[in-house]
Amino acid sequence: MTRPIPPKADGADLSPPAEISAGGDAPAASGDLADRLRWFAPGTHITIRGLNKTFADGTVLYRDFDLDLPRGKVVSIFGPNGCGKSTLINMISGILDYDSGQILFDGKTARETKIGYVFQNYREAGFPWLRAIDNIRYPLKFLKLSQAEKDARVEKLLASFNVSIDLNRYPYELSGGQQQLVSIMRALVIEPEVLFLDEPFSALDYEMTLFLRDKLQSVLTEMQITTLLVSHDLDEAVELADEVLLLTRKPTSVAARIPFTAPRPRNAEITVTPEFIDVKARSLEIFQREVRKT
Amino acid sequence: MSDKLTKYLPRMGWIQPVLGALALILLWAFAHVAQLVDPVLLPSPLESWNAFVEGMTEGTLGHDFWRTIVRTMLSFAIATLIAVPLGVALGSSNKLYRSVEFLIDFFRSTPASAMFPLFLVFFGIGEEAKIAVAAFGAALIILFNTAYGVMNARQLRQLAARVMGASRTRILWDVTIWESLPQTFIGLRSGVSMALVIVIVAEMFIGSSDGLGKRIIDAQMIFNMPEMYASIFAAGALGYVMNMLFTLIEARFVHWGGK
Ligand SMILES: Nc1ncnc2c1ncn2[C@@H]1O[C@H](COP(=O)(O)OP(=O)(O)OP(=O)(O)O)[C@@H](O)[C@H]1O
Ligand SMILES: [Mg+2]
Numbered sequence: 001m002t003r004p005i006p007p008k009a010d011g012a013d014l015s016p017p018a019e020i021s022a023g024g025d026a027p028a029a030s031g032d033l034a035d036r037l038r039w040f041a042p043g044t045h046i047t048i049r050g051l052n053k054t055f056a057d058g059t060v061l062y063r064d065f066d067l068d069l070p071r072g073k074v075v076s077i078f079g080p081n082g083c084g085k086s087t088l089i090n091m092i093s094g095i096l097d098y099d100s101g102q103i104l105f106d107g108k109t110a111r112e113t114k115i116g117y118v119f120q121n122y123r124e125a126g127f128p129w130l131r132a133i134d135n136i137r138y139p140l141k142f143l144k145l146s147q148a149e150k151d152a153r154v155e156k157l158l159a160s161f162n163v164s165i166d167l168n169r170y171p172y173e174l175s176g177g178q179q180q181l182v183s184i185m186r187a188l189v190i191e192p193e194v195l196f197l198d199e200p201f202s203a204l205d206y207e208m209t210l211f212l213r214d215k216l217q218s219v220l221t222e223m224q225i226t227t228l229l230v231s232h233d234l235d236e237a238v239e240l241a242d243e244v245l246l247l248t249r250k251p252t253s254v255a256a257r258i259p260f261t262a263p264r265p266r267n268a269e270i271t272v273t274p275e276f277i278d279v280k281a282r283s284l285e286i287f288q289r290e291v292r293k294t
Numbered sequence: 295m296s297d298k299l300t301k302y303l304p305r306m307g308w309i310q311p312v313l314g315a316l317a318l319i320l321l322w323a324f325a326h327v328a329q330l331v332d333p334v335l336l337p338s339p340l341e342s343w344n345a346f347v348e349g350m351t352e353g354t355l356g357h358d359f360w361r362t363i364v365r366t367m368l369s370f371a372i373a374t375l376i377a378v379p380l381g382v383a384l385g386s387s388n389k390l391y392r393s394v395e396f397l398i399d400f401f402r403s404t405p406a407s408a409m410f411p412l413f414l415v416f417f418g419i420g421e422e423a424k425i426a427v428a429a430f431g432a433a434l435i436i437l438f439n440t441a442y443g444v445m446n447a448r449q450l451r452q453l454a455a456r457v458m459g460a461s462r463t464r465i466l467w468d469v470t471i472w473e474s475l476p477q478t479f480i481g482l483r484s485g486v487s488m489a490l491v492i493v494i495v496a497e498m499f500i501g502s503s504d505g506l507g508k509r510i511i512d513a514q515m516i517f518n519m520p521e522m523y524a525s526i527f528a529a530g531a532l533g534y535v536m537n538m539l540f541t542l543i544e545a546r547f548v549h550w551g552g553k
Contacts, residue, residue, distance in 0.1 A: 095453045117457045124450045128550035129472045138468075142459040172550055190458070 045071035045226045046092065046194065051101035053087060061087055063251045065101070074220060074227040076237035078283060079247030079255070080291050085230045088252070089196045092228065093117055105194060113194060114143075116187030116225075120199040122180040126171040132178075133167035136185045143190055157189050160219055177208030184216060188223070195220075195227045202232060213240065214267055221264040234287075235271055238280050246286050249293060256286045337520045346524035355509065359528050362493055362506040365421075366536075369428035370489045374482065377433040381440025381481075385474065386466055391441055398438055406431035406492050410500060424496035431492045432485035439481025443474030476551040479544045486540060490533050506532070 046069040053062040061084045069075055077085050090096035092103055094110030095117070105113040116139075119125035127135050136157070140150045158167075165178045174182065180200060187195060200216075201209040217240060220227055231237040237244055238260055246255040260279045262270055270276050319339050325331055326338045349355025384391045409427055417423035447470045455465045497507025506529045513522035544551070 093457055095457055111459070114459075115457050117454065119450060119454065121450060124448055125454050127451060127469070127472070129475075139458040170550060 041068055043070050044068045045105060047102070047104050048092065049102045051091065051103065052099040053084075053091060054099055060251045062091075062098075062101075065253065067245075067254060069226065069228065070243070071226050072224040073242040074229060074240055075243050075245050076241035077228060077230045077245045077247065078232075078234060078237045078287060079252070080249050080287070081232075083247050083249050083290075084252040085247065086198050088247075089198060089228050089230060093194075093196045114190050114192045116190060116192035116195040118180070118183050118187045118195070118197040118200045120202055122171075122176065122183045122203070125183055126179060126186075128171050131168050131170055132165065132174060132182045135171060135182055136167070136189055139186060139190045153189055153191070157185055160222060161185060161215060163215075175208075177204050177212060180204060180208075181212060181215070184212070188219065188225075191223070192225060195225045197227070197229045199230055199232060201236065209236075210268060216240070217267070218265050234280055234283060238276060238283065239266060239268070239270055244279065244283050246283060246290070248290050255290050256282075258282055258286075334517060335519060337523065341520045342523035342527070345520035346527055349521070349524055349528075354504075355524060355528060358504050358506050358509045358525070359532065361504045362490075362497065362529070363532065365425055365428065365493045365497075365505065366486070366490045366532075369425045369493060370432055370486045372425070372429040373432035373436055373485055373489065376429075377436035377481075377485075378440050378478065381437045381478070382444050382466070382471060382474070384437070385441035385444025386470065388445070391445060398434060398441075402434045402438055406488070407495055410496065414500065419501045424493060424500055424502065427496060428489045428492040432489040435488055436478075436481040436485040439484070440474060440478045443477025443481075444470055446477070447473035475548050479540075479548055479551075483537065483540045483544070486536050487533060490529075490536065494529055 046067075048065060048067040048069075051062050051065040051067075054060045077088065079085055087096060091098045092110070093115050103110065127138065130138065133154075137150065137154055140153060143150075145153070161181070163181060165174060165181065167182075171179050171182060180203075184197075184200070187197075197216075201212055204212065213236060220240075229237065229240055231240075241260050244258045244260060246258070247253070248255045258279055260275070262273065262275050271280075322336070322339050326333065326336055330336075346355065350359070384394065406427060409430065410423075413423045413427040413430070417426050451469050451473060452465050455469045460468065493505070494507035494510075496502070497505035498511045499507075502508040506525050509525045510522055510529070513519070513525060
């Protein structure tokens, strides 16, 4: 069963905005392609159609790439080094331009969608001139909310994370893990429709990683946000995921999609269950097959 | 014994610069006593210091000192008001910057003193010429550094703001300008030093009736060497204090710099 994308006022918008701030005035799609673009599985949130990305040096990364991503689920993206995981989520989130193709969120562009993004490099992504609490508050200024509503949002978020950091400090006065926690809260405070995380824990020590993973896990279970997580740690990718998305080497395509349906909330103990081990083993096998291909 | 020394030395970090200064004064006193240099040209440190204190308390050194501060600050303020906004504008447009890059580089490399006659023609030999030429010299440095800071601001924070839905102008205000502040401050600090240098030289050569530059050149004309050393010392102290003040302001405003 399929259902149509709510048509946009100006018809299907096939080419990406030349610049992110512009957009919406691209030429309409022609016959066949437009039909193909209109259809997707129920429960889908993000649709990617005919995506092309070639770098200036001639590297073809994505060619005619299609993907549907489900609403309210966590999808972990896993694949060989340099296969284009970051590039993919950067194109989806609107940070990076693509050559052609279409990426829509319920028929909306990235610009029209509330997006949270957690970068790997928390040191260079936070605003060091703002106190931690003001970093968390900052994205709220782009929402039309009253001051009281904004304060309530922040309060609610802090309550659900239940952390004991002094948020009146500046980011550089916090530990790496605390800084990344602030980044995660900054991404979530707007109650985003979609959350992107690009190797959010890979610069942290193991103890901090486990702690943040648990926090993120429980908050995501509570908030039900469509989430795309890039991780190079297969345990982490599986533990947090409703589905593991495995990518091939470039030019990149989807190697496999493996669902993981264990109940939430989950914690590190899940890693010893048969279902987890099975999903991990299958993922690993496909991953190794892809890595061996030349 | 040496344990004690290593324990106390770091705490007395101020003592080393003081020792250096003391050594210079001793060397000077020695040169004076031993008459290594004609005593007319090199009075004793004490004579010079007395000239300084006297000039500051009873004489006109205090007035000249103040005039130089006012001129420097005025030119610096004008330079900042013009160059910082212009630098931000240039830095945020690559095309704009490319088209004036050569001009900025050229005039930055032109000694400001070579521009004196030009400014004299335009502003007359009054106060305006001195302030204008000092502001010009300082503005170029500030402009260059501000534009450079804006241009080289790290991408990631701007992307982070963009993904939150910030417009281009919002990103410029909320991220890029902050990101460029450390570099802008380098420009401001060099700018204020440059303004002082030009003001002093202008006071020497562009018919001035007061100011440290005028005082130094006057003292030299009549071989009043203690007076001259006192004025040079005043100019040095002024530059040093300005630099220090700036470092303090910088540490306060750009508290995240280098972290
Ligand atoms: N600006 C660019 N110009 C040319 N090639 C690029 C550029 N950016 C990325 N690439 C190439 O595209 C490929 C994908 O990069 P990307 O960062 O998306 O990979 P990744 O899967 O996130 O890798 P990693 O596992 O290292 O994070 C890499 O092979 C990289 O060399
Ligand atoms: Mg990556």
